[in-house]
Amino acid sequence: MCSSTTLRACTALVLTLTLGSCSRSSGSSGAPARSATTERRAVLVTIGSAATFGDGLANKLRDSWPQKLYHEAFPTSTVLVNASDRAVTVGRALGQPLALALEVHATVVAVWLGDTDASVENFGTSLDLLVERLRDSGARVLLGNLSRDRAGDAAANDAIARIARARGATLVDLTTALSGTPGVGPSSLVDVATSRKIAEAFAAALAPS
Amino acid sequence: MNYRDAIAIAARSVTRRLGRAVLTVLAVALAAALLSSLLIAGTAARSRVLDDVSRGGPLTGIRVDAAAPDAGALDTDNPPQGAPRPIDEAARRRIAALPGVRGVVAVVVNPVLVIPPANLPKPTRGTTTTINDPRLLGDEPGAPFRDQLVGVDLTRLTDVPVSLEAGRLPDATSQTEVAVTEGFLRRLGLTKKDAERILGTELELGAARLFSERDATVVRGRWTRMNIVGVVAQQIGDGQLLAPIASATEARHWAASGSNSAAFGVDSSPYSALFVVARSLALVSTVRAEITKVGFSTSAPETLIASVQRYLHVVEIVLGGIGLIGLVIAALGIANAMLAAVRERRREIGVLKAIGARDRDVRRIFLLEAATLGCIGGAIGTTAGWLTARALAGVVNGYLAKEGLAGVSLGVPTTVLIGGVIGATLLALVAGTIPAQRAARLPARQAMGDR
Numbered sequence: 093m094c095s096s097t098t099l100r101a102c103t104a105l106v107l108t109l110t111l112g113s114c115s116r117s118s119g120s121s122g123a124p125a126r127s128a129t130t131e132r133r134a135v136l137v138t139i140g141s142a143a144t145f146g147d148g149l150a151n152k153l154r155d156s157w158p159q160k161l162y163h164e165a166f167p168t169s170t171v172l173v174n175a176s177d178r179a180v181t182v183g184r185a186l187g188q189p190l191a192l193a194l195e196v197h198a199t200v201v202a203v204w205l206g207d208t209d210a211s212v213e214n215f216g217t218s219l220d221l222l223v224e225r226l227r228d229s230g231a232r233v234l235l236g237n238l239s240r241d242r243a244g245d246a247a248a249n250d251a252i253a254r255i256a257r258a259r260g261a262t263l264v265d266l267t268t269a270l271s272g273t274p275g276v277g278p279s280s281l282v283d284v285a286t287s288r289k290i291a292e293a294f295a296a297a298l299a300p301s
Numbered sequence: 302m303n304y305r306d307a308i309a310i311a312a313r314s315v316t317r318r319l320g321r322a323v324l325t326v327l328a329v330a331l332a333a334a335l336l337s338s339l340l341i342a343g344t345a346a347r348s349r350v351l352d353d354v355s356r357g358g359p360l361t362g363i364r365v366d367a368a369a370p371d372a373g374a375l376d377t378d379n380p381p382q383g384a385p386r387p388i389d390e391a392a393r394r395r396i397a398a399l400p401g402v403r404g405v406v407a408v409v410v411n412p413v414l415v416i417p418p419a420n421l422p423k424p425t426r427g428t429t430t431t432i433n434d435p436r437l438l439g440d441e442p443g444a445p446f447r448d449q450l451v452g453v454d455l456t457r458l459t460d461v462p463v464s465l466e467a468g469r470l471p472d473a474t475s476q477t478e479v480a481v482t483e484g485f486l487r488r489l490g491l492t493k494k495d496a497e498r499i500l501g502t503e504l505e506l507g508a509a510r511l512f513s514e515r516d517a518t519v520v521r522g523r524w525t526r527m528n529i530v531g532v533v534a535q536q537i538g539d540g541q542l543l544a545p546i547a548s549a550t551e552a553r554h555w556a557a558s559g560s561n562s563a564a565f566g567v568d569s570s571p572y573s574a575l576f577v578v579a580r581s582l583a584l585v586s587t588v589r590a591e592i593t594k595v596g597f598s599t600s601a602p603e604t605l606i607a608s609v610q611r612y613l614h615v616v617e618i619v620l621g622g623i624g625l626i627g628l629v630i631a632a633l634g635i636a637n638a639m640l641a642a643v644r645e646r647r648r649e650i651g652v653l654k655a656i657g658a659r660d661r662d663v664r665r666i667f668l669l670e671a672a673t674l675g676c677i678g679g680a681i682g683t684t685a686g687w688l689t690a691r692a693l694a695g696v697v698n699g700y701l702a703k704e705g706l707a708g709v710s711l712g713v714p715t716t717v718l719i720g721g722v723i724g725a726t727l728l729a730l731v732a733g734t735i736p737a738q739r740a741a742r743l744p745a746r747q748a749m750g751d752r
Binding site: 133153154159162163168169170171172173174175177187188192196 | 414416419445476477503505507512514519521522523524525526527528
């Protein structure tokens, strides 16, 4: 399904790590010291599935919705960590993606999940826990809802809206934003135009009302 | 006879035989011009060659790597490294306190994936650059590529002189500023002429980190956006991106916290390297030996610089020799002119002696005349030599610019200019000594009788 260009882009990050003639392996432990003069930077973390990862895009490093949101709605000094994974469930997002958001002291976390969970009940419970943990860390949480194309989307959207209200998260109305592109969900392939729509919806939710 | 009278007689003699005086002055001027232009060009070439040898740092710079010295390594500029050994702040301070060390600059290097500016300027018309870099992850100029982010303590830039092609260096405390190299421009299909146009554009840097999840390994990037504020002439270590050390440290912290970062060239050393500057070229060997005792591998181009210095010294001797031959010829010209003057002015010498001038008064007149010719010739010659060297530098700089290399700066070689005038005057005095002596010893009666 993926073109050679897509595959090349998929391996870009992996290839990044083959660098480093100046850096050498060391047997000792301990991480580099942080500079005392470094100011606290805004950190955007995105948690999602295939669409957030950028599957379907030839140039996901430029065109995925987290990248577009990062470029268009945040100042230059912001750091982006895309903690998405293909076919991730909310249950799995409670693992490494959540830990990562907490580790980097995320100031904004954009979450778009929901169409890969087995049941709405489990989805609601796990999402509530995820948002609670993120809100407790002081992060602003943006919660994207679903497009209502599939069975269960409406119930999932009810859960998302309820959790957003209860936990002080910001609901991102992707149902409306993606109304012209049926079949698009968190775990689907996306094109550049769809990525842009998703990013714009998140950016609109970020703006003060 | 006082000096004023002697000067007046010498000046009158010079103006009375203006043609011969002008020719003598020209001979001296030509020789002085030849010598001074050769010296100026030689000195400029010397500094240029040594600057090139020490690209990326001063001549007294020593690179200290995060590795122990190889016990079996012979003394070379770049000895093989021993086992990895982290450089921490304590090691940096210990090295900074060593005798002969002028300064220590910490360097942090981290591999990054670079997303070039989206609004990449088009190459300047008429220039073509072939992009043939295996690190490019695509065929087009805007494709992402791998590189090294080199973080340097920019508050210590006096110890790491970096010359700018365009713009400025990043602010030492900025988290969003970066300078790039000419190599970076070439990778984007641009040339040095495009340096100004890339300023203000934004690029994105991703530091990668490995995560192990069950049986899978996931790579996640930590992305930062940076504005290009300058283009530097030198390659910066192994990288093309120069940033404040805090930016590189943050990226390195992220990468080093991964599950198997060492396999991808990211170690846990707080500093990737140190750049140590010795107080003088002569102390480089001593400082390197001291750092080896502390337990770190070093590299410095000291053997190369010593070889280049020897070679350049030979060139200077040859050039100086050519100039000196010119000066000797000029001296012979002065002596010849003065001997001719003595012969022509025998009657005048006789009259001077008849009215009471002593031998030393006559000698003084002729020496003053020779010194005047030498001084004027020296002043004209050294000035002409400097202008000639400048013209030559213009031609050379044109060629260097065409080749994409930094030009030569001559400055004003005060020592050569002053030394040229004084030297030419002294040479004229020496050359005029025998004619002056001959004139002084000429008996008055013999001088008058010849007529």
